Amino acid sequence: MKIAIASDHAGFDQKPAMIEYLKGLGHEVVDLGPDSAERCDYPDYADKVARRVASGDAERGVLICGTGIGMALTADKVAGVRAAVIQTPQFAHLFREHNNGNVLCISGRFTTFEVNKQIVDEFLTTEFGGGRHEGRVQKIMREDDPDFGGVEE
Template sequence: MRIAIASDHAGFVQKDPLAEYLRSQGHEVFDLGPTTDARCDYPDFADKVARLVASGDAERGVLICGTGLGVAMTADKVPGVRAVPIQTTQFARLAREHNDANVIGLSGRFVSLEDNEQILDTFLTTSFAGGRHAGRVEKIMREDDADFPGVPAGFGR
């Protein structure tokens, strides 16, 4: 599988080991930075990974910051990306099975390298279940369409 990976300074300590782990599993890995642990802005690196996934040049994206939250929020703004912050293997499995997530945000500060490896294993080996979930993913993706007017609020109806 072709996988794009990047981090910010808070996730940098795990980026290179995770990239090497992915390579050892036979994946083609595109390391989009940074090259040092100097302070940097996670949105810049999340954008690089998300756009590579959205273009189809990478099949999945892996982002690491302090919590996994900011990188996932940023990546999810790119049309075609379904990014999720994940801290457990169970959530990784469900994000793939139910939501067809294609970018994962990992925590480099609160989750160990070993646990993140297991989370990645689950994220990369779990297939989308389709079925009843396919229509829901289509509804998620309609949010990328600038002409989609949104679902009327109805206020309680």
């Protein structure tokens, strides 16, 4: 699987090890930065990963920042992306199974690397459940359409 990955300064310490971990699992990994732990703006890196996933140039994205929150807020605004902050392997499983999530946002400050590896494993190995979840994902994605006027009251 081709995976785009990036971090900000707060997630940088875990990024090199995560890249090596992913490569060790046989994945192709595209590192979109940064190249150091110097302070940087997480929205820039979240945008890079989200656009790679949305265009199909990467099958999944992994973003690491202090909490994952800012990365998720940014990435999810890119049409075609379903991004979320995930803090447990169980949530990662459900994110894929129920929401067909394609960009994982994790915390480099509050979650250990060992737990983040477990989260990434679930994110990469869990298949979308389809079925009753398919219609719900379609409803999520209609929000990307600028002509969608919202659900009528």
